[in-house]
Amino acid sequence: AQTVTQSQPEMSVQEAETVTLSCTYDTSESNYYLFWYKQPPSRQMILVIRQEAYKQQNATENRFSVNFQKAAKSFSLKISDSQLGDTAMYFCAFMKRTGTASKLTFGTGTRLQVTL
Amino acid sequence: GAVVSQHPSWVICKSGTSVKIECRSLDFQATTMFWYRQFPKQSLMLMATSNEGSKATYEQGVEKDKFLINHASLTLSTLTVTSAHPEDSSFYICSADRFQETQYFGPGTRLLVL
Numbered sequence: 001a002q003t004v005t006q007s008q009p010e011m012s013v014q015e016a017e018t019v020t021l022s023c024t025y026d027t028s029e030s031n032y033y034l035f036w037y038k039q040p041p042s043r044q045m046i047l048v049i050r051q052e053a054y055k056q057q058n059a060t061e062n063r064f065s066v067n068f069q070k071a072a073k074s075f076s077l078k079i080s081d082s083q084l085g086d087t088a089m090y091f092c093a094f095m096k097r098t099g100t101a102s103k104l105t106f107g108t109g110t111r112l113q114v115t116l
Numbered sequence: 117g118a119v120v121s122q123h124p125s126w127v128i129c130k131s132g133t134s135v136k137i138e139c140r141s142l143d144f145q146a147t148t149m150f151w152y153r154q155f156p157k158q159s160l161m162l163m164a165t166s167n168e169g170s171k172a173t174y175e176q177g178v179e180k181d182k183f184l185i186n187h188a189s190l191t192l193s194t195l196t197v198t199s200a201h202p203e204d205s206s207f208y209i210c211s212a213d214r215f216q217e218t219q220y221f222g223p224g225t226r227l228l229v230l
Contacts, residue, residue: 103150104219
């Protein structure tokens with residue numbers, strides 16, 4: 001079974017600054033996907049970024065980038081130029097790559113507050 | 117692309133009644149959809165996996181007779197909470213699997229059972 005750990009329950013960052021959210025996972029699988037999802041106060045789960053484990057290059061989506069360390073089983077999210085709209089709960093998630101639809105294993109989340 | 121809708125967004129019902137929640141993938145086909153429940157300030161809890169044309173697979177501890185799931189087409193899955201009671205009040209979210217590599221989520225349904 002897989003586990004995902006987010007050790008930072010809450011974080012705060014000032015607008016325009018950079019913040020990094022931590023995520024570690026445990027698995028015996030070699031082929032998998034990792035995700036960051038954002039859940040703002042509306043509670044809509046929004047995909048932020050996706051990383052394929054077989055790719056060494058770190059995924060990037062505009063202001064969002066990840067630091068994927070496969071050997072260390074670490075998958076942190078960096079948010080650059082933070083904006084008020086980034087205020088949300090952020091969930092790290094793991095999914096096995098099997099060729100069929102697979103379950104997501106979520107971490108407990110990190111609540112990010114962006115302040116003026 | 118990859119939009120998932122959920123209806124209704126809010127529902128209030130009396131104890132003992134049944135409530136149906138629809139989950140639709142609007143711009144892609146989804147052989148598999150998932151149903152989650154989320155308690156306040158907690159992570160998502162997977163309830164069941166819904167496969168088009170076959171029976172749903174329920175997670176341990178989820179009552180399949182209480183939470184009926186039907187995946188009638190490649191774009192629609194429904195969750196029916198039967199004989200709802202106040203303890204069933206929660207936030208229910210569906211997701212649709214795209215290309216067996218990413219789940220996209222609906223906006224969720226807030227259920228309040230009085």
